[in-house]
Amino acid sequence: MKTEVTIAGVTFQNPVMTASGTFGSGMEYGEFVEIGRLGAVVTKGVAADPWPGNPTPRIAEVYGGMLNAIGLQNPGIAVFMERDLPFLAQYDTKIIVNVCGKTVEEYLEVVERLGDTRADLLEINVSCPNVKEGAIAFGQDADCLYDITSQIKQKARQPVIMKLSPNVTDITEMARAAEAAGADALSLINTLTGMKIDIARRSFALANRTGGLSGPAIKPVAVRMVYQCAQAVRIPIIGMGGIMSGEDAIEFLMAGATAVSVGAANFVDPCATIKVLDGMENWMRQNGVTDIHEIIGCVQS
Amino acid sequence: MERKRKEVGTVISQKELIPGIFDMWIETKLAHQAAPGQFVMIYPRAESTILPRPISICQAQKEAGRLRIVYRVAGKGTKEFSGYEAGEDIALMGPLGNGFPLLAAEGKRAVLLGGGIGIPPLLQLAGELPGEKVILAGYRDGHLFLQEDLEKCGPFYAATEDGSVGVRGNVMDALTVHRLEGDVIYACGPMPMLRAVKQYAVQKGIPAYLSLEERMACGVGACLGCVCKTTRKDAHSHVKNARICTEGPVFEASEVDIG
Numbered sequence: 001m002k003t004e005v006t007i008a009g010v011t012f013q014n015p016v017m018t019a020s021g022t023f024g025s026g027m028e029y030g031e032f033v034e035i036g037r038l039g040a041v042v043t044k045g046v047a048a049d050p051w052p053g054n055p056t057p058r059i060a061e062v063y064g065g066m067l068n069a070i071g072l073q074n075p076g077i078a079v080f081m082e083r084d085l086p087f088l089a090q091y092d093t094k095i096i097v098n099v100c101g102k103t104v105e106e107y108l109e110v111v112e113r114l115g116d117t118r119a120d121l122l123e124i125n126v127s128c129p130n131v132k133e134g135a136i137a138f139g140q141d142a143d144c145l146y147d148i149t150s151q152i153k154q155k156a157r158q159p160v161i162m163k164l165s166p167n168v169t170d171i172t173e174m175a176r177a178a179e180a181a182g183a184d185a186l187s188l189i190n191t192l193t194g195m196k197i198d199i200a201r202r203s204f205a206l207a208n209r210t211g212g213l214s215g216p217a218i219k220p221v222a223v224r225m226v227y228q229c230a231q232a233v234r235i236p237i238i239g240m241g242g243i244m245s246g247e248d249a250i251e252f253l254m255a256g257a258t259a260v261s262v263g264a265a266n267f268v269d270p271c272a273t274i275k276v277l278d279g280m281e282n283w284m285r286q287n288g289v290t291d292i293h294e295i296i297g298c299v300q301s
Numbered sequence: 302m303e304r305k306r307k308e309v310g311t312v313i314s315q316k317e318l319i320p321g322i323f324d325m326w327i328e329t330k331l332a333h334q335a336a337p338g339q340f341v342m343i344y345p346r347a348e349s350t351i352l353p354r355p356i357s358i359c360q361a362q363k364e365a366g367r368l369r370i371v372y373r374v375a376g377k378g379t380k381e382f383s384g385y386e387a388g389e390d391i392a393l394m395g396p397l398g399n400g401f402p403l404l405a406a407e408g409k410r411a412v413l414l415g416g417g418i419g420i421p422p423l424l425q426l427a428g429e430l431p432g433e434k435v436i437l438a439g440y441r442d443g444h445l446f447l448q449e450d451l452e453k454c455g456p457f458y459a460a461t462e463d464g465s466v467g468v469r470g471n472v473m474d475a476l477t478v479h480r481l482e483g484d485v486i487y488a489c490g491p492m493p494m495l496r497a498v499k500q501y502a503v504q505k506g507i508p509a510y511l512s513l514e515e516r517m518a519c520g521v522g523a524c525l526g527c528v529c530k531t532t533r534k535d536a537h538s539h540v541k542n543a544r545i546c547t548e549g550p551v552f553e554a555s556e557v558d559i560g
Contacts, residue, residue: 024523028547031305032521044525052540059516059526061352061377066518073525075539215351267518268344268351269307270394 001284002291005039005258007236008159008184010120012039012094012259015292016249016277019240019263020045020098020123020163021070023273025084026091032270037277040094042187042261043084045125047100048109050076054130060196060205065215065242066264067194069130069208072100077110081117089118096161100125104138104148108155115157122158124149127165127190129212139165139190142177149181159184161238164229166218167193171225172232179233186229187238187261189222215264216242223255230256230297244268246279256297305394307344312389313367319444322418323383324359324371331395332368335361337403337426338489338512338551341368341395342520345378354378355517355546357489358396359421359447360428371421371447397520398550401426401487401510408432412483413455414472414498415439416490420447422512426487427454435481439472439490473497486510492559499554509554515545522547530558 003014017040023029026041035041053073060067074080080097088095097119101107111122126139126148138148145162152160162178164171166189175186191212196205222241230237239257242264243249249260265272289295310329318324331341335358342353360369374383385391401422411434415423420438424447427436434455438448443465451457459467460475468475471494475481486509488498495511502509515527528542532555535543541558543549 022519022524024521028519028521028523034304044523050538050540052542053525053528056526056528057516058528059352059518059524061350063349064351066351068518068524068526070525073528073538073540073542075537079539216348264351264518267353267520267524270519270521271304271306 015259065217067211338401419490
């Protein structure tokens with residue numbers, strides 16, 4: 001059975017990855033998960049300087065999902081390169097570093113510093129709904145997205161994945177802009193902006209008032225957007241949004257994703273990534289699928 | 302190496318101690334390593350829920366492999382747990398967090414302060430803490446819980462908000478009224494109480510170990526949901542926002558910026 005997939009010239013042993021922000025830098029889950037079995041680890045977003053993130057509460061559960069407003073807390077690229085990258089480099093998996101910034105210059109600084117490291121690909125976060133400056137501002141306007149993508153592409157030594165926001169009128173417009181600017185791949189979807197009110201306290205459940213919705217509640221939206229983007233562009237797509245099982249992963253692959261990321265499911269079970277991978281392989285066996293490529297985008301034919 | 306995972310334990314018994322507060326014993330190998338002040342994540346079965354619930358360890362019989370949790374029904378998850386009967390499976394992970402530092406009490410007089418649903422973790426602490434100690438617990442009203450268990454561990458004083466039992470007011474009021482003194486404080490309870498404890502400890506110039514809580518998602522330090530502002534940069538975050546699930550839940554009062 002063949003589960004290998006290739007994105008921008010990089011071959012992954014299987015299409016199951018972690019979704020940025022839900023798996024730390026891998027270290028936190030090292031006692032639970034055989035990291036070397038994963039297709040890739042996608043790290044928590046890292047910026048040029050340390051970011052403190054938002055006030056708490058940062059987390060709220062909602063029906064079938066959760067809201068988060070972490071605000072991209074991170075220790076900055078220097079600590080990341082010294083501590084987190086060497087940890088991941090021990091494993092037989094690919095490393096995708098998620099990059100965030102408040103200005104184009106900040107993104108470029110991180111991208112440049114990662115140039116001669118063990119990072120295999122860069123995932124550019126232009127879609128976090130929880131920070132006021134930068135981030136999502138670059139991902140909600142096609143011209144801005146085109147501009148930042150092309151500037152990053154000029155500096156990046158690794159393939160560039162643009163992570164798109166679902167909080168737009170037409171996600172295919174963003175997908176096309178990123179592709180036209182030279183992006184090597186797309187990740188979608190980031191979280192959907194949501195809100196929860198604590199009626200007992202007559203106040204917002206999150207200190208940030210709004211947060212990003214993730215978990216099984218968003219899966220149908222994510223599958224639809226992956227399908228639409230797969231129709232609109234030729235570059236590969238990493239699909240994510242509420243994947244809880246092998247069957248969910250298969251659904252994204254059929255919609256046109258070349259790989260998938262497991263996010264909120266890590267909180268339901270710290271071993272979720274491996275369970276999704278095992279579940280996907282079982283499904284392939286039971287359904288006589290010998291090469292994962294037989295099902296990638298198969299709903300389109 | 303044996304990998305950690307979400308474990309399945311068995312409910313041994315469950316009863317409602319006072320309205321809305323439940324007492325459950327669980328058979329689980331997680332008990333073997335449990336230390337006072339640590340917590341476990343308990344996973345509801347309902348598929349509409351996706352987050353585990355962090356619940357403090359009230360007692361651990363390490364050899365027998367039994368954990369006791371005493372928890373308040375606060376939402377969908379704890380409501381579900383409160384319906385579990387003896388013999389049922391319960392999914393849990395842990396023990397998590399640092400726990401209370403026991404050595405800090407050696408040769409000292411310890412004051413243990415618990416407020417409301419912050420009282421349960423004091424029981425295992427009171428049992429394991431060496432040396433002289435007093436225990437103060439603050440309740441809303443005359444519905445006391447864990448009183449008998451705590452009385453076995455040392456001198457016990459209650460405070461109630463409505464004055465129906467013990468000193469009227471909170472644990473700090475009880476401390477003053479009974480003229481109790483100590484060299485080290487261990488505390489768990491609501492944030493206003495912990496702020497008062499910190500203020501008191503600073504005034505007296507003694508260390509106070511505070512157990513904090515916050516909304517959590519992963520419980521293993523990955524999601525950065527449950528941070529607390531700290532006075533110094535910790536080795537992990539580099540931004541004075543330490544993870545309560547990993548660097549905590551117990552912090553020395555001077556380490557945290559709780560206002």
